[in-house]
Amino acid sequence: MRRATIVVLCGGKSAERLVSLVSARCVASSLDVRRFRVNLIHIGVDNSWAEIAPDRLLGETPERLHRGGAALARLRKKSKRVDPWRLLTSLDAGDCVFPVLHGPMGEDGTMQGLLELTGAAYVGCGVLGSAAAMDKEAAKRIVRSAGLHQVPWTAARGAREASAAARRLGYPVFIKPARMGSSVGVAKVKGPSGIAAAVREALRYDDKVLVEKGIPAREIETAVLGDPWAPKDDPFRLKASACAEIVPNAEFYDYRSKYLDPNGARFLVPAPIPAKTSARVRAVALAAFRALDLYGLSRMDFFLHKKTGEVYFNEANTLPGFTPASMYPRLWRESGLPTGKLVEALIALALRRAAARRRISTRH
Numbered sequence: 001m002r003r004a005t006i007v008v009l010c011g012g013k014s015a016e017r018l019v020s021l022v023s024a025r026c027v028a029s030s031l032d033v034r035r036f037r038v039n040l041i042h043i044g045v046d047n048s049w050a051e052i053a054p055d056r057l058l059g060e061t062p063e064r065l066h067r068g069g070a071a072l073a074r075l076r077k078k079s080k081r082v083d084p085w086r087l088l089t090s091l092d093a094g095d096c097v098f099p100v101l102h103g104p105m106g107e108d109g110t111m112q113g114l115l116e117l118t119g120a121a122y123v124g125c126g127v128l129g130s131a132a133a134m135d136k137e138a139a140k141r142i143v144r145s146a147g148l149h150q151v152p153w154t155a156a157r158g159a160r161e162a163s164a165a166a167r168r169l170g171y172p173v174f175i176k177p178a179r180m181g182s183s184v185g186v187a188k189v190k191g192p193s194g195i196a197a198a199v200r201e202a203l204r205y206d207d208k209v210l211v212e213k214g215i216p217a218r219e220i221e222t223a224v225l226g227d228p229w230a231p232k233d234d235p236f237r238l239k240a241s242a243c244a245e246i247v248p249n250a251e252f253y254d255y256r257s258k259y260l261d262p263n264g265a266r267f268l269v270p271a272p273i274p275a276k277t278s279a280r281v282r283a284v285a286l287a288a289f290r291a292l293d294l295y296g297l298s299r300m301d302f303f304l305h306k307k308t309g310e311v312y313f314n315e316a317n318t319l320p321g322f323t324p325a326s327m328y329p330r331l332w333r334e335s336g337l338p339t340g341k342l343v344e345a346l347i348a349l350a351l352r353r354a355a356a357r358r359r360i361s362t363r364h
């Protein structure tokens, strides 16, 4: 039997490019070599695409990959440059691209646009869903229009606007780049004197920031998988996993506690919350997934107010961390779906959408 080629894209231009390497390592090693041939492509910050022997990536430890530098140089050494367009347009039906790219230029619809143009089947959300979920302002507007709750927020383009918003919302506030992830550029600000520096930092990563009311929150996540338009009895119908709770050891779940400090956070799976609350989170996750026009996968993040018990939608991560420790694969493992099977389901979903696309008429 011919093995299907899975083009695993990693790296990219975003500040999360090193996390992407660790995720890609996990995806590549989860693929069944009897069924799939991995074509591992590293995208450099200079936009160059290079084919890397998967063993090279597997030979690096997650810790070394997180530091970049020497590990990255080893990966790229003597790698073969490839022409993206040629590669993507040469794939056969049955082949698939898995963009294991987090953040801007990977998770935000831009890469999905390129993949659409080439006609390649690809894992995950399409252009609209990816772009909508990546932009925290757009996502919140859409989710609000679906009647789902969120904490009060305002978008701002500079410190003056952000100060006025913070005064209105009341301190503490969270300042974050509108289109980033992994807590890069996110700060908790307790008073007016902290706004300027926080906005400056957030504006390093985007030209728009979000000012959000800080609430005493427990952080609850669920993993969503499937085809939102599949009928109820379909094996690929949309499902939400059990919920997890993340208890950061820092004041909030910042980059350090996510990736650098091995004791940065505790992960409670399943989340120790009442069954009713868990059911509510999962239902809201499915509703938000549909409202945002997502497809295939997304990790949906919520805040559970410590005092009122209210559930607030925080964000959708359409290409969530996929490292062995990451919540998305972990939640599915806990729900009885090993990572190899999860990756296969994601590929099957991608092929299914590609086949449906091909049936759409381009003439009238």
Ligand SMILES: Nc1ncnc2c1ncn2[C@@H]1O[C@H](COP(=O)(O)OP(=O)(O)O)[C@@H](O)[C@H]1O
Pocket (backbone or CB within 6 Å): 151, 174, 176, 180, 181, 182, 183, 184, 186, 212, 213, 214, 215, 216, 217, 219, 252, 253, 254, 301, 314, 315
């Ligand atoms: N409004 C808020 N109230 C309380 N904590 C928040 C709020 N917004 C963000 N945080 C904290 O900051 C972290 C990162 O913010 P988030 O919006 O999830 O950005 P990212 O996309 O970078 O993960 C959250 O996991 C949480 O710990």
Ligand SMILES: [Mg+2]
Pocket (backbone or CB within 6 Å): 182, 183, 301, 315
């Ligand atoms: Mg987050």
